[in-house]
Amino acid sequence: MAFLHATAHASAPAIDNAAKKRSLTPYLLLLPGMVWLIGFFVLPIATLASTSTMTRPEGAAVGTYVQSLRFQNYFDAFNANKDQFFRSFLYAGIATLLALAISYPLAYMIAFKAGKMRSFLLVLVVAPFFTSFLLRTVAWTQILGDEGPVVSFLKALPFFSNDIRLTSTPFAVVSGLTYNFLPFMTLPLYASLERIDPRTLEAAGDLYANGLTTFRRVTVPLSMPGVVAGTLLTFIPAAGDYVNAYLLGNPNTRMIGNVIDSRFFAIVDYPTAAALSFTLMAAILILVTLYIRKSGTDELV
Amino acid sequence: MSNPKVSDSKGDLHLNQLTKRFADFIAVDDLSLTVPRGSFFALLGPSGCGKTTTLRMIAGLEEPTQGMISIGDTDITTAKPYRRPVNTVFQNYALFPHLTIFENIAFGLRRRGVKDVKKDVDNVLELVELGHLAERKPNQLSGGQQQRIAVARAIVNKPEVLLLDEPLGALDLKLRRQMQIELKRIQMEVGITFIHVTHDQEEAMTMADTIAVMNQGKIEQMGSPAELYESPKTAFVANFLGQSNLIKGKVNSRSGANASVNIHGIDIEVPITRMASHGDSVLIGVRPEKLNINANSKNSIGNGTVTDASFVGVSTQYLVKTSWDEELVVFEQNDAGAPDIKVGDTVSLSWEPAHTFALDGDQDLAAGADVDHEAD
Numbered sequence: 001m002a003f004l005h006a007t008a009h010a011s012a013p014a015i016d017n018a019a020k021k022r023s024l025t026p027y028l029l030l031l032p033g034m035v036w037l038i039g040f041f042v043l044p045i046a047t048l049a050s051t052s053t054m055t056r057p058e059g060a061a062v063g064t065y066v067q068s069l070r071f072q073n074y075f076d077a078f079n080a081n082k083d084q085f086f087r088s089f090l091y092a093g094i095a096t097l098l099a100l101a102i103s104y105p106l107a108y109m110i111a112f113k114a115g116k117m118r119s120f121l122l123v124l125v126v127a128p129f130f131t132s133f134l135l136r137t138v139a140w141t142q143i144l145g146d147e148g149p150v151v152s153f154l155k156a157l158p159f160f161s162n163d164i165r166l167t168s169t170p171f172a173v174v175s176g177l178t179y180n181f182l183p184f185m186t187l188p189l190y191a192s193l194e195r196i197d198p199r200t201l202e203a204a205g206d207l208y209a210n211g212l213t214t215f216r217r218v219t220v221p222l223s224m225p226g227v228v229a230g231t232l233l234t235f236i237p238a239a240g241d242y243v244n245a246y247l248l249g250n251p252n253t254r255m256i257g258n259v260i261d262s263r264f265f266a267i268v269d270y271p272t273a274a275a276l277s278f279t280l281m282a283a284i285l286i287l288v289t290l291y292i293r294k295s296g297t298d299e300l301v
Numbered sequence: 302m303s304n305p306k307v308s309d310s311k312g313d314l315h316l317n318q319l320t321k322r323f324a325d326f327i328a329v330d331d332l333s334l335t336v337p338r339g340s341f342f343a344l345l346g347p348s349g350c351g352k353t354t355t356l357r358m359i360a361g362l363e364e365p366t367q368g369m370i371s372i373g374d375t376d377i378t379t380a381k382p383y384r385r386p387v388n389t390v391f392q393n394y395a396l397f398p399h400l401t402i403f404e405n406i407a408f409g410l411r412r413r414g415v416k417d418v419k420k421d422v423d424n425v426l427e428l429v430e431l432g433h434l435a436e437r438k439p440n441q442l443s444g445g446q447q448q449r450i451a452v453a454r455a456i457v458n459k460p461e462v463l464l465l466d467e468p469l470g471a472l473d474l475k476l477r478r479q480m481q482i483e484l485k486r487i488q489m490e491v492g493i494t495f496i497h498v499t500h501d502q503e504e505a506m507t508m509a510d511t512i513a514v515m516n517q518g519k520i521e522q523m524g525s526p527a528e529l530y531e532s533p534k535t536a537f538v539a540n541f542l543g544q545s546n547l548i549k550g551k552v553n554s555r556s557g558a559n560a561s562v563n564i565h566g567i568d569i570e571v572p573i574t575r576m577a578s579h580g581d582s583v584l585i586g587v588r589p590e591k592l593n594i595n596a597n598s599k600n601s602i603g604n605g606t607v608t609d610a611s612f613v614g615v616s617t618q619y620l621v622k623t624s625w626d627e628e629l630v631v632f633e634q635n636d637a638g639a640p641d642i643k644v645g646d647t648v649s650l651s652w653e654p655a656h657t658f659a660l661d662g663d664q665d666l667a668a669g670a671d672v673d674h675e676a677d
Contacts, residue, residue, distance in 0.1 A: 197393070197395060199391050199392075199393060199395040200395045200396075200397060200398070202362050202382070202389075202391070202395065203389070203391055203395040203396075203397070204397075204408070205361075205362070205381070205382040205383050206360055206361075206362070206382050206383070206387075206388055206389045206455075207383075207388065207408045207409035207412060207454070207455075207458070208383045208409050208412035208413050208458070209383055209408070209412045210381070210383050213412060217408075218397060218399075221399045222397075222398065222399055224399075
């Protein structure tokens with residue numbers, strides 16, 4: 001700004017005004033986003049935090065809670081739902097690994113081998129989003145149903161007994177989770193694979209690496225940003241999901257999302273639900289931080 | 302070599318009737334040539350002439366439709382790239398962005414199971430004078446540095462043949478000059494066969510012992526830079542390598558050491574040894590710096606009018622319109638200061654018969670002159 005003052009002495013006040021206006025511009029641009037963030041994220045989080053330490057006074061009506069800073073709520077809630085926490089992370093972890101195993105070859109094929117079919121295949125990956133999430137999950141009860149194609153096929157194989165069932169099993173829940181979050185894995189993987197210069201792969205071959213070594217030493221390391229992004233985008237929502245367990249599971253496959261859901265809406269136990277929500281959030285944050293540290297891709301993400 | 306999978310064949314590189322056909326065109330057409338071991342060989346040609354395809358076939362990145370590639374007595378036509386004693390310096394360097402410079406260079410050594418890579422890597426880093434950058438990542442290096450690392454990564458493997466695919470194309474002019482000298486020095490130090498693909502005729506002439514000029518999948522002419530420049534055999538070579546004045550003419554007679562050729566009513570002499578054609582219809586060629594203004598050289602074509610003069614420092618370049626309305630290019634050295642010749646002046650043109658070359662007269666005068674000299 002110094003040179004502005006030096007060169008435009010005569011109209012200094014006008015320039016000052018203009019400069020002031022300009023310095024305000026970034027804040028004005030930020031305003032809508034900030035208002036949104038405060039109104040719909042910071043305030044709700046604060047309310048949730050305050051709810052989590054409330055208690056219900058003796059004899060008060062259902063749903064009436066007062067602030068009593070009872071942090072013991074967290075331990076009580078966690079201890080009562082340890083199994084569901086553990087199950088959530090287990091199911092989400094398995095679903096993430098399955099999604100990675102399915103998506104990597106798919107994304108690789110689209111990025112390197114699809115040629116003119118590339119855009120079409122990408123549309124197919126996203127196409128399921130055109131119908132409702134709930135509807136697609138319900139459809140899995142049909143696919144895995146007792147009269148459905150999967151069970152009939154398994155029954156025809158010699159190593160399964162004839163009373164095999166897939167609905168209302170952990171298998172169904174994990175399948176549903178894997179299926180529903182597959183695009184979140186495929187798209188970031190595709191994006192990072194597609195960015196790899198094919199000449200780097202040719203260079204690896206030129207430098208005595210065969211196909212497998214090239215994949216291990218060049219393709220995989222270069223696609224790590226996509227692997228990290230994809231696993232996070234799959235694992236985080238899967239860990240908090242309750243729809244798949246609700247529609248495809250049984251009482252023994254309840255995940256933490258189902259507990260929070262029922263605490264809020266069925267039992268009207270707001271403090272426990274809030275404490276569980278916070279615990280889930282903290283657990284995911286810690287896991288994600290450790291994961292990013294470990295995968296050593298901080299600079300790549 | 303510690304790894305038996307990599308062929309350890311030694312000797313000259315032979316391409317025998319090599320052909321590469323893509324769906325709708327022939328990129329390389331029945332190409333045969335021999336590159337002597339240890340030479341610096343340039344494949345020179347315009348975009349799309351098939352030079353890069355030829356290189357990729359030698360590297361094993363493209364499979365020939367027909368023909369054979371061998372090093373010494375070993376046929377490597379269908380060998381996988383990682384089994385060939387051949388390394389490539391790619392056009393955009395293709396360094397591994399996730400590895401340090403040290404690991405980039407060590408990549409090939411590690412793949413071949415070399416135990417102690419440090420000494421070799423350090424040596425080659427010293428050769429390219431970038432030892433201090435070993436722990437950096439490629440994107441922290443300048444273009445010229447990346448280029449040298451790409452060369453180092455290839456030659457550390459001591460290949461029989463090093464392929465360079467337009468390796469200087471992305472560098473600015475000054476750096477390119479510097480790297481030309483650098484590459485030449487490295488080649489002399491390591492003694493590996495270098496095959497350098499380029500569209501830049503000056504680059505090819507500066508660096509190579511032998512140049513093969515390619516056009517439309519075929520080799521137009523092959524020889525030392527001086528040979529190609531002084532005695533081009535086709536109009537394409539005459540125009541692509543430097544500039545040429547080509548004039549249509551008819552042979553009157555061939556007797557003794559010289560032929561008499563009539564160009565637009567004027568008889569000139571051409572040494573028989575400098576005639577690439579046996580027919581009567583010929584193209585007479587003279588390089589611009591060999592045309593003399595207002596001198597009395599033996600082949601005189603009378604007066605012309607100066608239509609353009611541009612001063613370029615060491616020389617002044619003139620366009621002179623001849624009596625038959627063809628514009629000839631003339632370079633005059635400024636060794637006695639810029640000559641006092643202005644646009645519109647009438648000047649006489651002449652040259653020595655020994656500086657003439659004669660080509661087959663059925664060719665297009667402008668062949669090779671208007672092709673783009675830019676990167677493909």
